[in-house]
Amino acid sequence: MGIQRFKGFLSLGKNINKVQDKDKAETMVGVISELNPELKVNTPDEELIKLANQWDKDWKKELAGGLQKKQKKAERYWLGNPKMSSETSEVAKSLFNLVKFDEEPKNDNLIFQALETFLPAATKQNPEAVVQSDQTEEGQTIANTTKEILSYLSDTSNLKIKLKKTLRFWALYYIGAVKFGWSEKNDEISTKVVRPQKLILDPDGTVDDDGQYTGKYVGEIISEEAKVIIEKFPNQKEFITKV
Secondary structure, eight states: HHHHHHHHHGGGOOOOOOOOOOTTTTTOOOOOOOTTTOOTTTHHHHHHHHHHHHHHHHHHHHIIIHHHHHHHHHHHHHHTOOOHHHHHHHHHHHHHHOOSSSSSSSSSSSSHHHHHHHHHHTTTSSOOOOOOOOHHHHHHHHHHHHHHHHHHHHHHHHHHHHHHHHHHHHHHHHHHHHHHHEEETTTTEEEEEGGGGEEETTOOOBBBBTTTTOOEEEOOOOOOOOHHHHOOOGGGGGHHHHH
């Protein structure tokens, strides 16, 4: 118990969900963020690969620093298998004379029940679309029509289920992310929930009061057939075929 309290005290100095001093986002005047100059259409592939590798390395370092351990621990508790660390186990043994921690839990999994009870309540209704326009009759007609279309898309794309999945990931892994795009197959807006383990984020990035991600970059680990990659990057054909 004493060790856990001490760890909690030390965690107050960590940079989790805090605005970094070097960004000075709360004191700067004018533009508070800049586009990365590296990300241009004519940027050489070698330079982009170098940047991607560095970002991946930085994010893996952040995961190894404790985030990944917390994610796995939260998942274990949600699954009903709260195995304690050897350090915590020894402290608990000496204080409470408990001897077995690796056996299956005998009580109900209250964490699972609490989370899975909360999720349906939090995603009971689709978010209401907000569309603004001028006060002209034509503008109001366009706004109302757009709002109806967005409401229709929310229902047909199972948005409530996807939001529930995103919220579950946020509760278990501290990160919830939704990817919006365009489906060539359906010729319509596409909404996809991304598993946090497949993301590459800026370790210094936060989510501000407006829900905006402040990191300088965000990436997704995906797999693709070699022929598709060669079509996109013909200059790298030799390298791709070797790999």
